[in-house]
Amino acid sequence: MTKLEELIxxxxxxxxxxxxxxxxxxxxxxxxxxxxKEEYWTNGTVPWFRMEDIxxxxxxxxxxxxxxxxxxxxxxxxxxxxxxxxTSATIGQHxxxxxxxxxxxxxxxxVLKEEFKEQLDIMYIxxxxxxxxxxxxxxxxxxxxxxxxxxxxxxxxxxxxxxxxQREIVRILDNFTFLTTELAAELAARQxxxxxxxxxxxxxxxxxxxxxxxxxxxxxxx
Numbered sequence: 001m002t003k004l005e006e007l008i009x010x011x012x013x014x015x016x017x018x019x020x021x022x023x024x025x026x027x028x029x030x031x032x033x034x035x036x037k038e039e040y041w042t043n044g045t046v047p048w049f050r051m052e053d054i055x056x057x058x059x060x061x062x063x064x065x066x067x068x069x070x071x072x073x074x075x076x077x078x079x080x081x082x083x084x085x086x087t088s089a090t091i092g093q094h095x096x097x098x099x100x101x102x103x104x105x106x107x108x109x110x111v112l113k114e115e116f117k118e119q120l121d122i123m124y125i126x127x128x129x130x131x132x133x134x135x136x137x138x139x140x141x142x143x144x145x146x147x148x149x150x151x152x153x154x155x156x157x158x159x160x161x162x163x164x165x166q167r168e169i170v171r172i173l174d175n176f177t178f179l180t181t182e183l184a185a186e187l188a189a190r191q192x193x194x195x196x197x198x199x200x201x202x203x204x205x206x207x208x209x210x211x212x213x214x215x216x217x218x219x220x221x222x
Contacts, residue, residue: 004168011162021132022154024120025110030084030103033072040072048072049103051090059095060126068102077101081122083110083129087148091140092133096126108153124166127173128158 021027033040033048044067053065077100084107086093103109110129112120139152161169 004165004172007165007168008161011165016159016161018157019160020154021110021156021158024116024158024160025083025112027154028078028109028111030078030105030107030109031074032104033068033102037072040068042069044068044072046070046073046077047097047099047101049084049095049097049101049107051086051093051106054093054095059093060098061095062098064101073102078103078109079111081112083122083125084108085110085129085132085136087136087150087153089146091146091148092137094126094129094133096122108150119163120160121163121166121170123170123174125158127170132156 030049035041046068047061047064048066048068049061049064050066053061056065057063078097080097080099080101082097082101084095084097084103086106087108089106097103110125112122112125135156136148136153139149141147141149
């Protein structure tokens with residue numbers, strides 16, 4: 001029996017409670033500050049996240065590609081350790097944002113409610129959101145522009161096992177993530193090595209260049 005199985009048997013033998021997204025989180029939409037106001041986009045100190053950040057830097061983020069000024073903030077920043085979920089355009093992506101931030105309107109922020117901060121490990125929530133990504137793809141509004149049906153979105157249910165169980169799940173998945181990253185790096189290195197030797201083995205001196213060299217040598221001797 002694994003440690004996780006032991007914890008589940010000990011701490012939640014009768015099953016695990018599920019809570020809806022709207023029970024656990026406050027939700028707010030991201031936004032794009034007005035492009036017509038230059039001061040919003042000059043000397044920025046506030047990270048403003050877009051899909052490009054996830055594509056280039058992964059799904060746990062502390063730095064943004066682009067920053068905006070504090071004058072661009074409507075109300076208050078979204079707090080550190082919030083989750084952004086793509087609910088329009090590119091559906092099926094999310095990220096854990098480790099710093100106070102803003103994001104564009106393609107994202108919905110999930111901000112854990114105060115009463116659950118001692119009950120939920122944010123990394124556990126981050127991993128659960130991979131299932132939320134798949135759920136979002138199944139809950140699209142009909143139309144030309146892809147968007148998630150937000151009524152269904154708010155009904156997504158998260159399993160809430162005891163904190164000790166959550167942390168063991170996180171430990172296991174972190175290890176898998178590390179091993180997968182190491183394997184990807186090894187495969188990338190092997191691919192470069194393969195391409196080098198492939199190109200080396202398939203590179204030959206052409207007959208044409210040899211003939212030209214011979215004719216040049218003949219003219220020189222003449």
